[in-house]
Amino acid sequence: MLSSRARYAMRALLDLSLRDDAKITLIQDIADRQNIPLKFLQQILSSLKVAGFVQSRKGPGGGYVLAKAPEEITLGAVIRAMDGSIAPISCVSVTNFSECGCPHPPTCVLRVTFKEVRDAMALVLDNTSFADLRDMQRKADGVPSILDYVI
Template identity: 50%
Template sequence: MLSQKAKYALRALMMLAEAAPEELVLVQEIAERQNVPKKFLELILLELKRHGFVFSQRGRGGGYCLARPADTITFGQVIRAMDGPLAPLPCASVTGYRRCADCADERTCTIRKVMRRVRDAMADILDKTTLADVRGGRVDEDLLATVA
């Protein structure tokens, strides 16, 4: 399940993607327009900065902007940065694999196989969807067809 932290991070990044390149947006403005608690948003933006998604400038005229073009930042990258692996089970994860302690035979485990398909389907959509794809509330028709 998508955490509130990841959801807020995506909201903030989508708002920054709508701004002109290198236009700095104040934390307060993001918090108000996206209905995100300011203190929580500040922590999220620091983490996004640490992962190279945003640039910040302090002081008068300061704020946040995307650190790279919106068409190079995918939903999958952001969610992994905020929440970790996409897989619903550690044994189905590509980036955070861990064997389940209660699994007798991982190769024949039906639950693992299904959860791996779920992970792969999610990754396929999230890793192909960029901030530019959804800028201004627009969603590509191909993406909608994939989800439907």
């Protein structure tokens, strides 16, 4: 199960992805729109900044903006940055492998099954960008992907 930290991080990044490409967004606005406690969001955005997903600007007109294009940020990368591994059990983790205490690891069918789960999750999460999510959200909200203004 994902931590609150990872869930809020994904919501904050989606919020920034829905804004104009280089538009600075106030942290309070993200917190209000996404119903995230402000103090917790400050910690999360600090972690996202260290991980290279967002940039911040201080002072008047300051706030947060994506550090990369939404096409370059995947759900898998964000989850790993916030929670570590995406594996459901430690013995199938690629990034944080540790034995689980199984008496027969080479023939453990639980390990084989949970490796399949991990691989399926990684396939979806690593191939879903925040541009994909932005576009899906706009479609769900009824916002056309191309705005055509006629005067």
